[in-house]
Amino acid sequence: MKHIIDSDNYEIIVKNLSQAQSLAYILGSEAEEDKDKSNVFWIIQDLVNYAKKLVQDAEKTA
Numbered sequence: 915m916k917h918i919i920d921s922d923n924y925e926i927i928v929k930n931l932s933q934a935q936s937l938a939y940i941l942g943s944e945a946e947e948d949k950d951k952s953n954v955f956w957i958i959q960d961l962v963n964y965a966k967k968l969v970q971d972a973e974k975t976a
Contacts, residue, residue: 931966938962
C-alpha cells in the first residue's frame with residue numbers, strides 16, 4: 915500500500931515524531947522511573963525512529 919504525503923503533512927509528521935522522540939528519550943533517561951517504564955519509553959523511541967524512516971523514504975519516492 916502506498917500513501918502520498920504532501921510537503922505540509924510531511925513537515926508536521928516529522929516535527930511531531932521528533933517531539934515524541936525527544937520526550938521518549940527524556941522519560942527513558944529518568945533515573946527515578948522503574949525499569950519497566952523506562953524500557954517502554956525506549957521502545958517508543960525505537961518505534962518513532964522507524965516511523966521517521968518510513969516517512970523519509972516515502973518523501974524520497976514521492
